[in-house]
Amino acid sequence: MLYYLCLFLSFSVRIFAEEENVLLTEVFTISLDPSLFNWTYEEPHQYVYQASLLDAPDLPSWIKYVFSEKHRKGFLYGVPPNRNKPKIPLQVVALNTKNYETRIEYINIHISEKLNPAKFEVSLKIDNVNVDDIFDIERMDSLRDIFRKQLWKDSENDLYVTYLESAIELGARKPLDPEQGEGIVLRLGSQSPFSINLKELEEEVKPLWKLPSCPRNFKRTSVERYFRDAGFALDWCSFRLIDPNNSAMHHSEMKESGPLKDKWETITKDSVPLRNYTLDVTWSLILPVALLIILTFVLSFILCFYHEGIYDQASEDFFDNLFHICTDMCERSKDDDLSGSTQTSGFDKTPPILEHFTSNQMVKLSPDPVLVSNSHTDSPTSTVNRGVHCRPSPPPYVRPRFKPDCTQTGLKGNEKSWYC
Structure with a gap:
């Protein structure tokens, strides 16, 4: 019983x-x-609107929705196609953002045939207006x-808008200044042929057609001046005159003759084309191998038949003497040791003035006993083998000659202690 009641209420609402x-x-x-x-x-x-097809998530492709800040309301607009369905049910959900009430x-929408459809159309692009500005009756008039x-004076009785779309939706860029209009593209159609003024205007702007905008x-x-006085800035690169072969009526007949489906159907797995990668894998393997074989053959040919031409005497001498480096280094180090011992032999003799000093007195002449102990191993007469590139040892410490001998000058004991 409850099911039938809900069904009755739903039908009563749609009535x-x-x-x-x-x-x-x-439009x-x-x-x-x-x-x-x-x-x-x-x-x-305060109010937000969302429109869609009945029992569907979105609107059909030929119906657009825009909210106008200027008029403070939303608009549904579009051009109905010539389809088999004369009735299009829509569902509009409104939300009150103040108390979150929804209705x-x-x-x-009932689609009907137009008695005298347009055969000739003028395509315009206006840069300084938005779509909702065209919904203003005074602006459109x-x-x-x-x-x-x-x-186009002959179109006074039957001129109407056959197409309307935002320039942003067609790929144009938004203006840098938010206060400027986004731009629209529209068409005005009539059954009357084009006037001489329109044909002359088309010839005037025809050199600009090579530019997209x-x-x-x-x-x-x-x-x-006519458009500037009315507050319209036209993009003359997009100005076109559309003859009867490309008019709105011609497109409507083309849509009517072709089968159209309201329901979108997904493709099956069997209809997806398969690509064979055998040829790609074969080429990716054969080509590098072939290049490697050719390069190996060329290098082998050069090494075998042109070996004498690449002979280098300096390289041969280097490789022949490569293993004699160690023996040459050993002989050179021995020669350096012999020359060093010969040079330091003159320092072994003690000067005559220091022969009567004892070893204890010699130690006192050193500023630090630690330095004296270290100097024994660093003396030039050390027998420890040193490397060829080591720095030579310093000469042994010798008492300065300008110091007087305390024993010969006849100084007293107290004077010797601080002076000697």
């Missing part, structure tokens, strides 16, 4: 859904404001009046 009628090849707008959910507006940024509303009264104030055309 009272909002109905919106849209036309093919024409529609649906506003989302607090009055749609029986709320009263209190302060900005749900349902919107049914001022843009239409430029074409209906100045450039033009900076602001890059080029001023002969009709620049």
Whole structure:
């Protein structure tokens, strides 16, 4: 019983859904404001909206959502495609950020045929406006009046917007100044053929088509004053006239003839292509081995047949005398020891003035007994073998000759103690 009650309530809610009628090849707008959910507006940024297909997580690709800070409400906009489904059910969830109350509303979009669809279109890129600015009726009428009264007078009765998209969504960069508009790309269509003024304008800006986009104030055309007075800065590099072969009606017929699926289907495992890596592995092994064999053959050929040409006498002498280095070093060290002993033999003789001194008196002449003990092993007459590159030992300590002999001068005992 409870199940049927819930089912009845769900159907009763969907019966009272909002109905919106849209036309093919024409941009529609649906506003989302607090009055749609029986709320009263209190302060900005109080309500948040999220729209999606009924029983689906997101909107279809041809419906866009944008929230306007200027109008303080959200907008659903897009161009309906020519599909088999004439009715598109939407679900909009609103959140009150002040008390976290949520409400749900349902919107049914009914797609209808347009009686006189556009055959000729003018594509424009406006740099200083946002998408929500076009939803302002006065701003949009001022843009239409430029074409209906100045450039395309024959389209006065049936001129309408056939395409609208943000330039950021199409790959453009955001402006450095946040206060500047992000830019939009739109198309205005009509059944009337292009006027002479539009064709002359196309010829005027045709040299700019080689550039993907033009900076602001890059080029001023002969009709620049009309758009500047209305507050529009156009990118003339993106100005195009679209003939009936590329018009909105032509694209609508192409979509109608082709099969379209609303449900996305994943690919199967069998449909994924397989790549054979046998050839890649073979080449990665054969190529290095072949290069190694060729290099080995070339080096062997050079060493075998051109051995005499690479003969170096200096290298041969070096290798022949390489093992005689040790014997040469030993002989050289012996010669150095003999020459050192010959040079230090003159220091072994004691001067005549010091022959009568005893060994104790000689020790006293040394400033430090430790230095005296160390000098025994460091004397030039030491028999310890030293290396060839060692520094030579210092000469033995000799008493200065200018010091007088205390025994011969006849000094007294007290005077000897501090002087000698």
